Amino acid sequence: MKNPKNALLGGKSRFLKIFTKVINEDPKNRPITRRHSIAPPNPNPNPKSQYSNTHFGPNGVEVEDEGFFTVENLITRIDFLINLPYEIAAYILMFVDFQTLCRMARVSRAWYCISRDNELWHSMYVMSEGWKTNIPKDVLTGDVDWKNLFKNRHTLATRWKKGECEKRYLKGHLDSVYCIQFDEHKIVTGSRDKTIKFWDINTGNCFQTLYGHDLSVLCLQYNEKIMVSGSSDTTIIIWDMQNYNQAVSQIRRLSGHSAGVLDICFDGNHIVSCSKDSTIKVWDVNTGECLRTLVGHRGPVNAVQLHGNRIISASGDALIKLWDLEKGICIRDFIGHTRGLACVQFDGKWVVSGSNDKTIKIWDVETALCIRTLEGHTDLVRTIHFDEDKIVSGSYDQTVKVWDLKTGKQLLDFKNGHTSWVFDVQFSTTKIVSTSQDQIILVMDFAEDLDTRYII
Template structure:
């Protein structure tokens, strides 16, 4: 679906998958890649025409991203598939569901898994360059320059140096799974199954804002811009927090 954030109405609906769409990444030049619980990905043109179905995973696709001219998909089947021109070029493995992937430079990939591992991969060779261990499973990651932010089942945000594997800081405050992370400059936004949003200072580790999101259930995804915070939840609602003239909530339709 494409939403108009001013009118809060759906402008268009696009169909290709046979089941729930679990993830997507859009690039104005490369187009859109989507992943679904139907175990497939679709490649779409920049104007959202479905071009090619990517099949190979045996379970749902949990996250997707672009790395250079490659497409990457991460699955509940513990695998990461690297796609070039619609064909599988390489398969990388975790010991648990791969919940999140992100480009880390032009030829490297960061991946986060329910096995509690954050891994950095060289996509040219398939080599795992670094592994960063967590006590419990990971649900989300965000790359910011050479830093990588992780969140997961322990309700903590960890800030890593992606080049050395050093854990720089641990941010505590959430009381349930951290499901999504975004950032803007040195500010980190997190959304949790505890139904709250938090904004952190990545330099000091301080929690700058903490508030009930307006969601009645788990928060699945968050985005931050200079004037807005967006969150999407299990309750079928998209919440828009507007910081342009104070803090107000615009509640998107639930159906």
Template sequence: MEPGEQQDSTKLTTNPFRRTRHGSTSGESIKGRIRRASMSLKGIVRRERRGSAPAADINIHEMRPTTSHSTWHKLRQAASFRHPRTSYGCPGGLETIYSPLETEFPTLPVPGNGLEPPIIPWHTGAAAKAAAALQNESLGYARQYQELISLAESQNDRESGIGIAFTLSTSQVDEAAEKGAPIIRKDFIAELPSELAVHILSYLDASQLAIASRVSKHWHSIAQDQHVWRQSFLREKTNTYATSHSVQPGTGSGVPSIRPENDWQKIYKAREELDKRWRIGKQARAVFLNGHMDSVYCQQFDENKIITGSRDKTIRIWDMHTLQCRLIIGPPDVVNDTSVLFDPTGHPTHYALFPDDRRVNPSVPVTVSFPIHHSASILCLQYDDDILVTGSSDSTCIVYSVRSGYRPVRRLRFHTAAVLDLAFDDKHIVTCSKDCSICVWDRATGTLIKQLNGHTGPVNAVQLRGNTLVSCSGDFTVKLWNIDSGKVIRELAGHTKGLACSQFSEDGRYVASAGSDKVIRIWDANTGECLRSIQAHESLVRSLHIDSVSGRLISGSYDTDIKVFDMETGQQQLDFPGWHASWVLSAKCDYRRIVSTGQDAKILIMDFGADVPNIGMLESARKHEVACDVRNAGFI
């Protein structure tokens, strides 16, 4: 072979792109070839020696299992940190090969096509490679662990403790370690300053405080602190169902005013017993107030008084505590008749009557007639601390001043038929009528602001929440109005007969309505969705009242029944059938009582707090009431 040909052959067999140790791409040196050949020969010799060594030369004390399937070999492999070596004696690994076509690779990834794999450029895919390496490493660790578990189970007889390190959980180890540790008991309440101890115990409720007070004398002493019971009561007993804020002390909702003399432990226990009686419903004391001579259409009450309006054209004010009638307001021909005060035998016509026919607390109320008075039935009323407003079949409303002894201030006259219902707030008085209209009046001046027309039947009920008004009518519909614009916001349709009553929750989120179809519907006022439909009574539902604090819904019907429902679920909680001799015309409740009136001319009080120890402590500070001291009002 010619020298030139030999040179060309060398160029063909040598990789011109193979990098040397110094990074050059020159051909491989002779020294490197010799070294690699010697390493190969050494490897062959070592393998031959291991295979041909006589058994007699092996030290029996150093003999170890050589099979790759032995337990020792697997454990040694799993625990070894030495890297496997290649046949050349170097650490194992893939040798980097640089292809002469490297510069022709695409710079962007190329998806696979058919059986051809995708092409990933050499300078990309670092994240994928790292993820694959991490996954392989995790799988390797998991495989080694499973091999150890399998090995331990196969080599042991399952009766010994061998292998416990592979099966005992961390929690079991911790539990075993803690069994021998002594339990340290320390009375942290005794160690803390009394102020902190009181603050901590104030987060307990009544039942938890009862348990805590039995721990020790010191705990008992701390648990009797008034601050503990006050904070616990205000936290546990001021939550509400549908109000804009929690119950404020002293507002007449079963949370008394905060006074230094309050015994909050007794207050808490009284409220607990009261709530229990509401749940059971069998311990309410019933009492009837007699005095009206005809149907009692409307009523409102608080902790101190009840105000009623009747078909006998009178308004009567009753003392809630003594159950006596204090004042009668009416036309002169009615109030000047002695039959209003005494029966033919000379006995007072006003008294309280228990179900066993016991008459108690007879009274002779003051009678008064003003130049401005109603000449027909009193169909609706509402009062607050400043005014009382009544509506009548004479098509008018009268505004009275509570602070001046219920003297009339003005008459509101615009409707052309009976005023069936009314409502007011700080700015407006709203009335509705049998003439199918709603009137909005200025509270301060009595000026008519606007008339709302939209119902096609008598408007039987209205109620006001902010600038939103709800009304219901004999035309089967419930309407929500914007009182400022006078426009209908939403119409709630679903009832199949005329409606008699509708109610807003205090926060304006819910509306309840009912009527001749005997069904109570609860609506979402914001969306118009009917949330619940309750098959409530066997006859027309005449009255509804939402207690936004407790979430109770009180209904009264022409079937003579009074029922209590849960607003949240629609489930019936209590039923008082047949307590009135005829139609129930109005039924309302507060935290303690249900008060109802009917066609039988009686006022029924169902008192769940009667005979509850210290029940009077739940009341707000009693204000000076003209209703209870009419002699100082200048009438007599």
């Protein structure tokens, strides 16, 4: 037996085309009552176009009766929504676009009530591709104003599409800002001035500065417990983050590389670092012991990513390598860039890389085949960050660009944010944050004046 839900969805496309057209007509020419209505008279002043006294006699001959006239445009219209069970009417409206649903509220009192249904807006939000929520466990789903949440999320998506954002600049570092990470509360940056700074993401105030490295802080990563930073001084420092808003203390310092630590990443068990000395090292996150050293690149290893038991590395030798973390062996090479690589990100399925050949490449991790090449930057692609929908990149050409991950199409191009090389970029649902040689942190906020408490 055919699933009734699937049967309804099967006719969705044709239904929405007709339904949206009807709703978007000028309401002055489309009266709808609770049951039926008489169409308005034709505005044409010629009465013959409105009324008729012409009839056909018994023998089929057309005759005229000057004593009787009839209205020609008498139309009965059925309000199908209120003739349906409320639940079915609400279910149908789940597939209507945002603007149409808002216009529906002006049609009739019954349609207004249906279009305000909180569960309807909840369902529409859940069905919107890529829209996620972060509702605390102590907040009941039914207590959320889903229409307002949908409206804010829709506005946010529209701003991303158009590139509309509020720009804020954070100043405080005394030299180039090399690395960044941020969350809903704070931004953390590392600089050539040897410091790590903590910034309040809402006010932009710097509320803490860490000293510990002897040279430039080139890379960092944190979670709720620890932060790991790497430096040109060849060392790695593990910091205690559990009271970051009061004091961040050093837990231990790791030594082993013979040149600057260019990138780091970690999970619950391991820290992985890469260096200008052409090696990758795997460390025990709890003890700081160096477990193994991976050798294979013929140039500085500029970027590294960890996902499960796999490590992805990108080097100045123009190669990307996939490694087995436990065995310490290279599984395969990704060949395609014509110049050295500056950055790489890996999510377990896709590898995205940026290079001095001015391109971004998307690779299938299982086959090492290049799926797509993105062209648009005019200088070295220094940094990339991606999620399931889009890629954000920063370049020596001083721009930040946004790309569609699935099609490779360039969506946005921010040209006037920085006055020098862009070194790092990260983004969330609401913001893009970038750092540069110009010593400035740029925050591009797409959610200015929006309530995004439950949006992720």
